[in-house]
Amino acid sequence: MYRVMLQFEESGPGVTGEWASGATARKTYREWIGLYAAKDSAVVVQLVEETDGVRRTLRRWTAQGEVVAAGELAN
Template sequence: METRYFARLRFVVNGPVVEGKWALVSSARDRYTEWVGIYSKDPEVVVCLIGKTGDQGRALRMWTAQGESTP
C-alpha cells in the first residue's frame, strides 16, 4: 500500500482546514515548515504533518503555539 503525506493547517480550533497531499514526505515537510514559519505568531494555529497508508493515518509532527511535538 502506498503512503501519502499531508500538511494540514487549521487557523482556529475545530475550524476549516487547509490541506495539501504529496507522495514524498520531503515535499509535505517543506510545506509544513513553511506554514509554521508564516503562522507561528498566531496562538490559535495548528499545523500538522501526517502520514497516511490506506485508512490509517498518524501525525508525524505537530506545531501549536506551545511549540512542536512529535507524537
C-alpha cells in the same frame, strides 16, 4: 501519502495539501509554521502520513510547542 493540515483555530476550518513525497510535505509543514503559526497563536499545523487508509500524525505544532511522533525524523 502525506498531508499537511493548517487550521486557523483548534478544530476549526483549515487548508490541506497532499504530497506523495515526505520531503516535500515536511518542507511545506515548516514553511506553513513560518508563514502562519509564528504570527497567530491559535494556528495548528499538522503533518500526517496515510498508509492503507490509516492516518498517523507525525508532527503537530501549536503555540505551546511541537509534538513529534516516536520514530519521526528530528528535523
